[in-house]
Amino acid sequence: MTTTVDEEVTPETSGTAPKPTKRQRQAARIADAASGGVKMLLFKLLALGIIDAIAVFAVFVLVGAGQWLVAAIVGVVAVAVNWIYFSRRKLPAKYLTPGVIFLVVFQVFVVVYTGYIAFTNYGTGHNGSQEQAVSSLMASSLERVPDSPTYGVTVVDQFGTLGLLVTDPDGQASVGTTEQPLTEVDADMEGGKAVAIDGWTTLSFADVIARTDEITELAVPFSDDPNDGAIRTPDGSSGYLYLSNLEYDEAAGTMTDLSTGTVYSDIGTGAFTSADGDELLPGWQITVGFDNFVRAVTDPRLAQPLVYVTLWTFAFALISVASTFFLGLFLAIVFNDMRMRGRKFYRIMMILPYAIPSFLSALIWAGMMNESFGFINQVLLGGASIPWLTDPLMAKVSVLIVNLWLGFPYMFLVCMGALQSIPDDIQEAATVDGAKPWAIFRLIKLPLLLVTVAPLLIASFAFNFNNFNVIYMLTDGGPRDANAPIPVGFTDLLITMVYKVAFTGQSRDYGLASAYSIIIFIIVAVISIIAFRRTKSLEELN
Amino acid sequence: MRVNKKSLLAVGAAAVVATLGLAACSTGSGEADEAAAAGGTLTVWVDAERVDALQAAADAYSEEKGVEVELVGKDNADIKDDFIQQVPTGKGPDITMGAHDWLGELSTNGVVAPIELGDSAADYLPVAVDASTYEGTTYMLPYAVENIAVLRNADLVPEAATSFDDMVAKGQAAGLAHPFVVEQGAEGNPYHLYPFQTAFGAPVFGTNDEGYDPTDLQLGNAGGEEFASWLGAQGKNGTGNFNTDIDGDIAKQAFLDGTAAFWLTGPWNVGAAIDGGINVAIDTVPSPTAEAAQPFAGVKGFFVSSESENKVAANDFLVNYIGTEDVQLELFEAGNILPALSAAAETASSDPIIEGFAAVGAEAVPMPAIPAMGSVWEYWGIAQAGVINGADPVATWQKLTSDVQAAISK
Numbered sequence: 001m002t003t004t005v006d007e008e009v010t011p012e013t014s015g016t017a018p019k020p021t022k023r024q025r026q027a028a029r030i031a032d033a034a035s036g037g038v039k040m041l042l043f044k045l046l047a048l049g050i051i052d053a054i055a056v057f058a059v060f061v062l063v064g065a066g067q068w069l070v071a072a073i074v075g076v077v078a079v080a081v082n083w084i085y086f087s088r089r090k091l092p093a094k095y096l097t098p099g100v101i102f103l104v105v106f107q108v109f110v111v112v113y114t115g116y117i118a119f120t121n122y123g124t125g126h127n128g129s130q131e132q133a134v135s136s137l138m139a140s141s142l143e144r145v146p147d148s149p150t151y152g153v154t155v156v157d158q159f160g161t162l163g164l165l166v167t168d169p170d171g172q173a174s175v176g177t178t179e180q181p182l183t184e185v186d187a188d189m190e191g192g193k194a195v196a197i198d199g200w201t202t203l204s205f206a207d208v209i210a211r212t213d214e215i216t217e218l219a220v221p222f223s224d225d226p227n228d229g230a231i232r233t234p235d236g237s238s239g240y241l242y243l244s245n246l247e248y249d250e251a252a253g254t255m256t257d258l259s260t261g262t263v264y265s266d267i268g269t270g271a272f273t274s275a276d277g278d279e280l281l282p283g284w285q286i287t288v289g290f291d292n293f294v295r296a297v298t299d300p301r302l303a304q305p306l307v308y309v310t311l312w313t314f315a316f317a318l319i320s321v322a323s324t325f326f327l328g329l330f331l332a333i334v335f336n337d338m339r340m341r342g343r344k345f346y347r348i349m350m351i352l353p354y355a356i357p358s359f360l361s362a363l364i365w366a367g368m369m370n371e372s373f374g375f376i377n378q379v380l381l382g383g384a385s386i387p388w389l390t391d392p393l394m395a396k397v398s399v400l401i402v403n404l405w406l407g408f409p410y411m412f413l414v415c416m417g418a419l420q421s422i423p424d425d426i427q428e429a430a431t432v433d434g435a436k437p438w439a440i441f442r443l444i445k446l447p448l449l450l451v452t453v454a455p456l457l458i459a460s461f462a463f464n465f466n467n468f469n470v471i472y473m474l475t476d477g478g479p480r481d482a483n484a485p486i487p488v489g490f491t492d493l494l495i496t497m498v499y500k501v502a503f504t505g506q507s508r509d510y511g512l513a514s515a516y517s518i519i520i521f522i523i524v525a526v527i528s529i530i531a532f533r534r535t536k537s538l539e540e541l542n
Numbered sequence: 543m544r545v546n547k548k549s550l551l552a553v554g555a556a557a558v559v560a561t562l563g564l565a566a567c568s569t570g571s572g573e574a575d576e577a578a579a580a581g582g583t584l585t586v587w588v589d590a591e592r593v594d595a596l597q598a599a600a601d602a603y604s605e606e607k608g609v610e611v612e613l614v615g616k617d618n619a620d621i622k623d624d625f626i627q628q629v630p631t632g633k634g635p636d637i638t639m640g641a642h643d644w645l646g647e648l649s650t651n652g653v654v655a656p657i658e659l660g661d662s663a664a665d666y667l668p669v670a671v672d673a674s675t676y677e678g679t680t681y682m683l684p685y686a687v688e689n690i691a692v693l694r695n696a697d698l699v700p701e702a703a704t705s706f707d708d709m710v711a712k713g714q715a716a717g718l719a720h721p722f723v724v725e726q727g728a729e730g731n732p733y734h735l736y737p738f739q740t741a742f743g744a745p746v747f748g749t750n751d752e753g754y755d756p757t758d759l760q761l762g763n764a765g766g767e768e769f770a771s772w773l774g775a776q777g778k779n780g781t782g783n784f785n786t787d788i789d790g791d792i793a794k795q796a797f798l799d800g801t802a803a804f805w806l807t808g809p810w811n812v813g814a815a816i817d818g819g820i821n822v823a824i825d826t827v828p829s830p831t832a833e834a835a836q837p838f839a840g841v842k843g844f845f846v847s848s849e850s851e852n853k854v855a856a857n858d859f860l861v862n863y864i865g866t867e868d869v870q871l872e873l874f875e876a877g878n879i880l881p882a883l884s885a886a887a888e889t890a891s892s893d894p895i896i897e898g899f900a901a902v903g904a905e906a907v908p909m910p911a912i913p914a915m916g917s918v919w920e921y922w923g924i925a926q927a928g929v930i931n932g933a934d935p936v937a938t939w940q941k942l943t944s945d946v947q948a949a950i951s952k
Contacts, residue, residue: 128630
C-alpha cells in the first residue's frame, strides 16, 4: 500500500464570520471533513477495509462454490473501488462509483437477465440443466418390485468399496456390492438384523451421512440376472428391491423405456422426445432464439382477446392519467386560493389516499363494491343492486373510479407545487390587461404548468399502462370473458393478461413472460419517446 | 527515512484492511469445517406457522443422530415457486414442507426425489398415501389430511341434517332465511362445491392403477349435467342457496352472526367459530342425492429435493422420525389438522371436532395433482358461477367440458 494521502488539510471556511450560526458551524465542519481531515481519512480507511473484507469473504465463498466468473467480477470491482478512492485525481468517479454499482446490480442486471430469459425455454418442465434432468428421470424411473419385502440393511466397507449387508425376511444375511451380486454369508446378528461381517467394516450413521453421494448411487444386484432388480437403501437402514424402467445412453444421448422399448432422443428441444413427439419431462433449459416472441404474437388463443385487451389498456392508461390530472389540478387550484379557510387540513385529507398502500385500498374497494353485501350498495344506495364489479361495463367504470381515487393525490401534490412556482405577477399583469379568469388559466397557467408536469404525465401513463396492482387486487381482470379460450376478463390489462397466460394453472412459462414484458416495454418506450419529443416544444415557453 | 504521521496512518490502515480480510476468510472456512464434522446439516423449509411445532423434533433428531437440522420458516404462498426455482441452482433446501397437489408440478420440473415409505406405508391413512403417489412413485411423506365439512350451529339446529333439502328445511324451521352458506366468489369456488358434484356421480377424472387418468375426463358425464341443473335450481333464479357474492369473509360473518346455521368450510375456520362463541358441531356434507357427498382431501407433507446432497439423512429424518406418532401429534397440535399417520389420527380424534372432520375425511378423495388439473381449475369455477347466476346449466356445462378437453389435449 504505497498510496500517499492528500496534503491539503487547511480548513477553508472556518473563522470567516465573527459569530457563526449553528448552521454555519455545521457547514464548516462538513467542509473541514470533506477537505481531508485525519478523522475523515481514518473513516475512509475503515469503510474501505470493511468493503474489502466483505469482498475477500465473498471471493472465498464464490471460489468454494466454483463460481469463478462471479468471483472474478467481485475481485475486479473491489480492486477498482480501492484504486478510485485511494487516488487523488478521480474526484468524479468517487461520487459516481457507488451509484453505478447499485445501478448495475439492481437495474442493469435484472433487465439483462430478463432479456436473456426471453430467449430461453425456462419454465415448467425446463427448469434446470440436462444433467439434473437425467438424474431426476433416472431416480423416478426406479420402481419397487411388486410384493417385494423390506430388507434390513447395514452399509459396510471393504478397502474403500461400499457394500450392503442385507438381511432378508427369513433372517438370512447376504452381502454384495455394485459389481458383485448378493451372496449368502454368516454375519453377526443383532435383533434379527445382520450388523457386522468378517472382512468388512460396518459404517456408523455418521459415516453413512458423510458418504451420502456414494450410498445414493449404490445399487447391489439381487442376482446375476439384471431383471431381478437391485437393492438400494434410501435411508441407510432399510433396503428395497428396485427395477429401473429407463436406460440412459450417454454417448448417443438417448433414453430408452425398457418396458415399451420406446427410444427418446435429444432432438434439440430441451427434452428427450420420442419419434411420435412424446416428451419425457423434466427436460432442461436451452436457448430458443426468437421462439418466445413468435409465440407471443402468433398464439391463436390470444388472437381474439389481444385486440380488446390492448384497446382497454390504452383507454385505461389515458383516462386514468387525464382524470387524475384534472381532478388533482382542480383541487390544487381550489386549495391554492388564499380565501379558503383550513386549507392545511383539507390538503392533508386530500393526500391520505396516497398514504395508504394501494393494494390494501384496492382490496377494501373490492369489498365495498360487492353487489349484494357491499357498503356502497347496502348503505350508500340503500339496498340497490348495482353490479359494480360483475358487469363488463360497470367493472371498467369501477376500476377507473378506484384508480382515480388512488391517483389524484399525487397529481394534486405535483400541481400544487407547480402552481406555487408560477409567479403571481403574471396573473396580476393579465388581470390588469383585462383577461378573464378562464382565459388566464387556459392561456397562461396551464401551459406554464405543463412545462413542469408533462414529463410526470408521461411517467404516469407508463405506470398506469402496467398498473398490475389495482387490477389484480380489485377485479383480478374479471368479470371473466366466458367466450375467450384463455381465462381473460373484461378489465384485464396487457400486463395482467400476460401474467395469466404465462402463469395460469400449474405451468410457469418464464421465457414467454419475459418476451411479453420486453414487448410491453418497447410499446411503452416508443410512446414515451414520442410524447417527450412533443412536450419539448412546451419548454420554449420559458 | 523520514517517517511522518500520515504514512504511519496509511500503514496502520493497510494493516486494518488485511486483518479484516483475513478474519473474513478464517470465519468462512471455520463454519464449513464445523458442519462437516457434525455429520452434515439438513435444511428444511417449513410453513412459518409450524416452525415451533417442528423445532422440538428437529432438536431431538440432531441430538440423537448428530445431524444438524436447520428449520427455515417461509411464507406458505412462496414455498412452491421458490423451491422449483432454487433447487436446480443448488441453493434450495434438502427438505420442504408442501401439499400433495404440488406434486405434478414438482415432478415435471424434476425437483423432487422419490421417498420409500416401505412397510410403514400401511400405517398411514389410505387417502394420504394415495395422494403422496404420483404416476406410481411415492414422493411425499404425509403428515396431515385436510378436508372440508359442514359446521353446524348446534344452538340453532340441534340435530345433524340427513340430506341437503333436510338441512335447508331444518334451518328454515329455525327461522333463518338462508340457513346454509358456502364460500363462493365472482369466479366461483369449485373446491367447495365438489362434494355436491361427486354426489351426482361426476368426479373430475377417472382413475387407473397409477392414480388419476388425465385422458379419462369424467367431469362432463350425465351426472355432471344433472349436477349443473341442480346447481342452477339452487342459484340466483332458484332457491338462492348459492350466491357468488358470498365470499369467505361474508360466509364467516353470517355464521358468526347466527344468520346461517350451516357453513361448508375447512378446519382452518373452526377456531374463529369457536372464538365467536358458537356451539359448533361438525357434520358430513349433506348430499342432494342418495350417494355420499365426497369432498377433496388435501394432504400436507414433506418433499426431499432431488439436488439434496444429504439424501440419506433426509430420508431417515422423514421416514423414521417425522413418520412417528409423537412428531405427527406435535404437528397436529400446531395446526389442528388430522394427522396422516393412522395411530396419531386415532389419538387426535378424541377431540369431537377432529373426529367430525375425520369422519368426513374417510369419504374424501385426494385432489388430483396431475398437471391436467390446472386446465380444469381454469374453467371450472367460472362455469359454476355462470350456472349459479342463471346461465343455461346444461349448455354451460357442455362448454366447460369441451374447453377443458381442448386445454388438456393442447
